[in-house]
Amino acid sequence: MTFKDQWRFVRRNMKRSKSRIFMTILATAMGVAFLIVLASVGFGLHTTFIDDIIRDRSVTKIEISGLEKDNDIAPITDEEITELEKVDSMKAVTRQLSLRQTPQFNIEDYSGSVETVVSHFPSELKAGMELKEGDLPEDPYEVVVGPHFIENLYPDDLPVDEEVYDEDGMMKEEFKYEESLIGKEVDMVVEQNVDDETKEHEITLTITGIVEPPARDWMQDRQVYISEDVLTEIESFTETSRGAIIDPNYPDAEEEVTGYDKVYGYANSLEEVQEISEYLTEENYLVYSAASELDYLNTFFTIAKAGLIFIGTIAIIIASIGIYNTMTMAVTERTSDIGIMKAIGAHPKKIKQIFLLESSYIGLIGAFIGTVVAFVISILLNIGLPWIIESAFEQELPEGFQFSSIPPSLILIAAVICLIVTVLSGLKPAKRATQIDVLKAMRREI
Amino acid sequence: MIDVKDINHTFLLGKKQNETALPVLKNISFSVDKGEILAITGKSGSGKSTLLNIIGGFMKPTSGSVWIKELNVTKLNEGEYADFRLDNIGFIFQNFQLIPSMTAFENVELPLVLKGLSVKERKEKTEETLEKVGLSNYHHHYPSELSGGQQQRVSIARTLVIEPPIILADEPTGSLDSETEQEILDLITGLNRDLGITFLMITHDEEVAQIASKQIHIHDGEIVKEEVSA
Structure with missing residues (x-):
């Protein structure tokens, strides 16, 4: 049938x-x-x-926090950066140096202390960094700032007992610096303790651009991105590595610091993150990526x-x-x-x-x-x-x-x-x- | 063609099926040659239907064996016997056993469908067979639209369509009037004569048994008389 x-x-x-x-x-x-x-x-x-x-681009981001060498963890230097950039499927390797003090920035009648970093802009752009406004710095004394930089600027004439923040923890509109930051001159004040006396050094910088906000609403970028030349000037003033402030209680500040503070590798896709992470782990790099969270x-x-x-x-x-x-x-x-x-x-x-x-x-x-x-x-x-x-x-x-x-x-x-x-x-x-x-x-x- | 050897069959009756043993067939042995018509006669309850069911593979005997075309069919399982039946044995039943939801044509075509023949082959063979039994004009009639004689013709056509060498008939005229009975008997003798089909028929009617070349009379499960027609 x-x-x-x-x-x-x-x-x-x-x-x-x-x-x-x-x-x-x-x-x-x-x-x-x-x-x-x-x-x-x-x-x-x-x-x-x-x-x-x-x-969020952070999914394809791999945090590379160091290299295991002779049972010790060494920071990532330019030598490793060159190696990392050669890894298959690696889209970009961004690196940052952090200033070891939080300088004060003065702009007109406003001022505030903000974390300051030295970023490698070509690799940041390759990794997907975009500017919300303005252009990248062309001169060593030009800087870009994070989109939330403005949140750290307070009016100089702010009464002491005044409530600056709203119920959401954001700065009230009336206290915010209202003008555009692009093209504005800002004075960066760094400090150093010399013979029990605090000395200040002022460097005038020009803001040329504002970085695009992070993909997440809850993420904030208030940093100021300075050039290596400015860092060198700070270091020559403080006579310490990365502008560290000398403090008798913390003798480590005077030690020489090498390598980058933050190094991130970027892949094109989530699958590549896994691939690169495995390879870097084999090569004794200390890595962490959001791919594991996604897993x-x-x-x-x-x-x-x-x-x-x-x-x-x-x-x-x-x-x-x-x-x-x-x-x-x-x-x-x-x-x-x-x-x-x-x-x-x-x-x-x-x-x-x-x-x-x-x-x-x-x-x-x-x-x-x-x-x-x-x-x-x-x-x-x-x-x-x-x-x-x-x-x-x-x-x-x-x-x-x-x-x-x-x-x-x-x-x-x-x-x-x-x-x-x-x-x-x-x-x-x-x-x-x-x-x-x-x-x-x-x-x-x- | 058919060899029945020492068939014994006992029905076990009662709740546990072992309280009462009722022997219905006792040492039955006979043979049917190719081209013969064998009539098994006997009163109701004599065991003739049980014997036909055993030969047809619908029941297994308590002991003994049935050989058809030199094959011990009592050893075949249900599936194997089904295949054997489809190629070798046709059945004619007292109450025709046609599928009511199928037309005369479809009923006759059914064995060919089971054999897996092509539509074209099936159509040709079915039409030819229906013509042979005189029902060319009744292709699309359902069984309920046919007379008893016509239904039995359809049943015979369904049997003939696979051209079986053996046909087992269970009271083939039992449900028919005397006029139609003669028509069917003429058809059976004609098929036996023209196509050389071997018939094994059970009947309680002595007149019907007269068309057989050999008769076996069963009484209380035993063969009491064998007759060969002149």
């Missing part, structure tokens, strides 16, 4: 009990739709979180999605009771036909195949209809839920927020689960069909 003929039999038999088959398919479709919609929430939130993280997130969501799929599967299992019932009734109704077919010479295996084909067919149609319904629900969820949240809780959801997502893999998983469950539920009735006694089926007297 060919597959085509078996298929013809199945369709003929199904036509005989249309309404029952329809209800069974409906139950299966509901089960599949429930599974897909439930799991789609896991998939949607996972996608949203991953997209959110990937948008944790992926594991968490994979477990969550598996859990949701499991709960959804229960719905399909409940629907399978209907399939079992339908198939059992079909076998009972067709007992006589099965008996005749067996008497003529139908192999029990073929009879089993016909019934399994029928239950699989119910499962497949159910899976198809369920998937279509799930897509519609998913679209409605993505449109309706943000609207409900926004109007009921007056809370705006982040841009690109996706509550429900149905990737092809989820459809495949649902279809496979549905097919397995329906075939299993049709297995016993199909086996019963093969065990039908020919003589009893034909109601013969023995």
Whole structure:
């Protein structure tokens, strides 16, 4: 008996009990739709979180904090930087030197103490650093500042008991420096203790640009990015490495410091981060990247999605009771036909195949209809839920927020689960069909 | 063609199936040659139907064996016997056993579908066979739309379509009136004569048994008389 003929039999038999088959398919479709919609929430939130993280360039960032040499940790120097830049898939290697004191910056009637660093701008630009306003410095006494630099500037005439910050911890608008910083001259005041006396040195710098804010709202960049020439001037004033202030309580300040304070490697993709990290670890570099955090997130969501799929599967299992019932009734109704077919010479295996084909067919149609319904629900969820949240809780959801997502893999998983469950539920009735006694089926007297 | 050797069959009756043993066939042995019509006669409850069911593979005997075309068919499992039946044995039943949801054409075509023949081959053979039994104009009729005689013709056509060397008939005229009975008997003798098909028929009707070349009479599960027609 060919597959085509078996298929013809199945369709003929199904036509005989249309309404029952329809209800069974409906139950299966509901089960599949429930599974897909439930799991789609896991998939949607996972996608949203991953997209959110990937948008931030720090995901492709690898922190390189030192090199293990002779059981000691050595700082990264220009020699290692050259090596690191040669590593396969390494997009850029940024490095920063930090000034070992926090200078005061005076601009017109405003002043504030801000952390100061020396950055290598070509590599920063390669890594994705962008300027919000202005240009990069061309002269050694030109600087760029972080986008939140302004938050550290206080009016000189600020009364002592005045509350400067609002309830969110941000500087109140009335105290903020309002003018554009671009092109403004700023006096950087560095200090040094000489013979129990604090001496100051003033360097005038011009702000040429403001760095683009970090991808995250909660991240702040208040730094001033100076040139190596300015650092050299500071060091010649303080006579210490990186402008450290001499303090009898901290004799370390006078020690010579070598190497960069912050070195970051940048990859093009998350996969490359893993690759580069493994390679650098082998080369005895001390590395840390956000990829490990992402791994944790992926594991968490994979477990969550598996859990949701499991709960959804229960719905399909409940629907399978209907399939079992339908198939059992079909076998009972067709007992006589099965008996005749067996008497003529139908192999029990073929009879089993016909019934399994029928239950699989119910499962497949159910899976198809369920998937279509799930897509519609998913679209409605993505449109309706943000609207409900926004109007009921007056809370705006982040841009690109996706509550429900149905990737092809989820459809495949649902279809496979549905097919397995329906075939299993049709297995016993199909086996019963093969065990039908020919003589009893034909109601013969023995 | 068919050798029945020392068939014994006992039904176990009762709750635990071992309280009462009811022997229904006792040391039955006979053979049917190729091209013969053998009629097994006997009263109701004599064991003739049980014997036909054992030969047809619907039951396993308590002891003894059935050899068809030199093959011990009692040793075949259900699936193997199904394949053997499809190629070698046709059945004619007292109450026709047609599938009511199928037309006359589809009922006759069914064995060919089971054999996996192509649509074209099936159509040709089915039409030819329906013509042979005089039902060319009833292709699309359902069993419920046919008379008893016509239904039995469809049943015979379904048997003939696979061209079996052996046909087992269980009271083939039991549900028919005397006029139709003669038509069916003529058809059986014609098929035996023209196609050389071996028939093994059970009947309680002595007149029907007259078409057989050999008769076996069973009483209380034992062969009490064997007759060969002149």
